[in-house]
Amino acid sequence: MSETKVPRRAAIAFIFVTVMLDMLAVGLIIPVMPKLILQMEGGNSGSAAKLMGFFGFSWSLMQFIFAPILGALSDRFGRRTVILFSNVGLGLNYILMAWAPTLVWFYLGRLISGITAASISTAGAYIADVTPPEKRAAGFGMLGAAFGVGFIIGPVLGGFLGHVNPRLPFWVAAGFSLTNALYGFFVLPESLAKDKRTAFQWSKANPVASFDLLQSKPALLGLASVHFLHNLAHQVLPVIFVLFADYRYHWSSKTVGIVFAFVGVGSMIVQGGLVRPIVARFGERRTMIAGYVSGTISFVLMGLAGDGLQFWLALPLMSFWGLAGPSVQGMMTQTLLPTEQGRLQGALQGITAITGMIGPLLFTQIFAYFISRNAPVHAPGAPFLLASLFLLLALMVGVQVTQKQVSMKIA
Numbered sequence: 567m568s569e570t571k572v573p574r575r576a577a578i579a580f581i582f583v584t585v586m587l588d589m590l591a592v593g594l595i596i597p598v599m600p601k602l603i604l605q606m607e608g609g610n611s612g613s614a615a616k617l618m619g620f621f622g623f624s625w626s627l628m629q630f631i632f633a634p635i636l637g638a639l640s641d642r643f644g645r646r647t648v649i650l651f652s653n654v655g656l657g658l659n660y661i662l663m664a665w666a667p668t669l670v671w672f673y674l675g676r677l678i679s680g681i682t683a684a685s686i687s688t689a690g691a692y693i694a695d696v697t698p699p700e701k702r703a704a705g706f707g708m709l710g711a712a713f714g715v716g717f718i719i720g721p722v723l724g725g726f727l728g729h730v731n732p733r734l735p736f737w738v739a740a741g742f743s744l745t746n747a748l749y750g751f752f753v754l755p756e757s758l759a760k761d762k763r764t765a766f767q768w769s770k771a772n773p774v775a776s777f778d779l780l781q782s783k784p785a786l787l788g789l790a791s792v793h794f795l796h797n798l799a800h801q802v803l804p805v806i807f808v809l810f811a812d813y814r815y816h817w818s819s820k821t822v823g824i825v826f827a828f829v830g831v832g833s834m835i836v837q838g839g840l841v842r843p844i845v846a847r848f849g850e851r852r853t854m855i856a857g858y859v860s861g862t863i864s865f866v867l868m869g870l871a872g873d874g875l876q877f878w879l880a881l882p883l884m885s886f887w888g889l890a891g892p893s894v895q896g897m898m899t900q901t902l903l904p905t906e907q908g909r910l911q912g913a914l915q916g917i918t919a920i921t922g923m924i925g926p927l928l929f930t931q932i933f934a935y936f937i938s939r940n941a942p943v944h945a946p947g948a949p950f951l952l953a954s955l956f957l958l959l960a961l962m963v964g965v966q967v968t969q970k971q972v973s974m975k976i977a
Contacts, residue, residue, distance in 0.1 A: 578708055580754050581692045584649060585712035587746040588656070593720020594735040594742070595660075596826060597819045598728035600808040603669075605732070615809050617669075619930030621676050622805055626922025628680025633915035636688065641909060642766040645692045646756045650747055655682025657743035664736035680919075690895065690914070694907040695757035699900045704842035706892035711838025718830035725823025777916070779902075779909050786901045788967030790917060792854075792894055795960035797918045799865070799953040801925025803829075806933050806949050813937060814946045815874040825881070832885025841892050850893040851968045857890025858961035862954050869950035887957070890964075897968065928952075 603621070604614040640648040656679060663675035689709060697705040724735040780790040811817040811825070845853050864884035871877040895914075902910055929949040935941055936948040945951075 578693065578696065578705060581689050582708055582712045584746060584750055584754060585689050585709060586715045587742050587749065588653065589713050589716025590720045590742050593716050593826065594724035594727070594739040596721050596804060597725040597808060597823045598732045598735050601819060602732045615806070615930040615934045618805065618809070619926040621673065622926025623923045624673065625676045625680040626919045628677055629919030629922060630916055632681050633919055634913060637691070637909055637911055637913070637915065638766055640688045640691055641764050644756045644758050644763070645688050645695065646750065646754055648688045649754065650750050652682050652688070653743050653747035653750060657740045657747060660736045660740035660743060664733050664740065688911065690911040691907045692757045694899045702896040702899050704845065706895045707837040707841030711834045713833055715830065715834055718827045718834065721823040721826030725819040728819045777913055779906065780913050783901050785967060786898060788963060789894055789898045792960045792964045792967070793914055794917050794921060795956045795963065796891060796894065798921040798925055799861070799956040801921055802929050802949045802953040805926045806929045810933065810946055810949070815877070817874065828881055829884070832882060833888050836885045836888040837892060841889060844889060845893060850897050854890050854893040854964050855961065857887050857893065858957050858964065860884070861887030861890065862957040862961065865950045865954035865957065869947035869954065871947065894964065
């Protein structure tokens with residue numbers, strides 16, 4: 567389908583389904599990939615954690631290199647082309663990982679996934695294309711809700727499929743990604759008009775040059791720092807939770823899947839249903855503050871939880887952390903012109919990729935150290951306490967940089 571003018575609600579519905587299917591595929595493998603690596607490593611939790619850190623670092627390195635390139639390509643050729651390319655690449659990657667006979671092939675699959683997993687940043691640019699500035703926080707909230715729906719179904723289904731065969735979720739994930747590509751090919755319209763596209767320049771598409779855009783305005787650079795701390799804290803969940811839950815609470819893949827589903831429900835309710843009215847009532851800045859306060863407290867409670875029930879009780883509060891991300895992204899998009907939204911989302915994914923390089927190595931090493939005999943205190947929840955510190959810093963920086971709202975307007 568070529569460039570098509572569609573109503574804003576219909577366009578957001580299209581991108582909602584695209585992201586939901588993408589996250590459903592990702593959610594399928596979350597409960598099983600760490601345990602599959604654990605099996606390959608002979609059941610050693612510390613060794614598996616370090617290997618997971620290396621896998622996560624490599625995946626994010628590919629994101630860091632290729633995200634700005636794909637973001638710039640979406641500004642040149644349109645969002646739809648990049649989204650379709652991403653979904654086909656992810657589908658082929660999951661097939662490779664389902665078949666992989668050794669860790670080397672498994673590792674190669676993760677590299678391919680890192681290169682092609684660009685549909686999220688492009689989806690963010692899509693939202694900016696079809697949504698007026700004052701309603702973008704709500705649009706990004708719907709994007710977060712799509713994450714939530716994917717994580718409601720994906721991890722639960724992945725946990726049950728993994729109980730049958732640890733490789734089965736990868737085959738199913740491949741099916742979802744390829745189905746997503748077909749959906750986009752026949753249904754997803756283009757959001758970026760040809761007269762708003764810009765020429766592709768390698769000088770602006772490399773991962774270092776992409777950050778020049780973030781330095782163009784003080785407010786944008788400050789919010790980019792908040793985005794960095796936000797995503798660094800978020801790394802603790804996909805990186806260490808499965809191993810943490812297995813080590814501390816002896817939870818099965820099914821239980822882990824249910825926990826992720828609960829997180830997804832909370833994310834869907836908050837980002838899909840509450841962001842819009844709360845931002846309308848209190849503004850993006852206050853909504854951001856409420857989100858980071860909730861996230862900081864919830865991670866402290868998780869890190870200190872002595873049993874599974876206490877951990878469960880912290881999850882509802884963590885859901886309100888979802889107020890922060892859409893608010894920050896909404897404020898960032900308002901500082902730039904429509905022709906710069908693709909580069910912005912590519913740069914933001916580059917930041918996320920950097921946190922993906924730091925987070926897996928950092929959180930897995932912290933976890934491995936604090937469950938070892940050399941640790942001064944046995945504290946498997948230490949990674950969650952560190953994540954709470956990052957969110958506290960995000961709160962402080964966010965409050966400081968948004969004090970003058972007039973600086974958030976296009977110069």
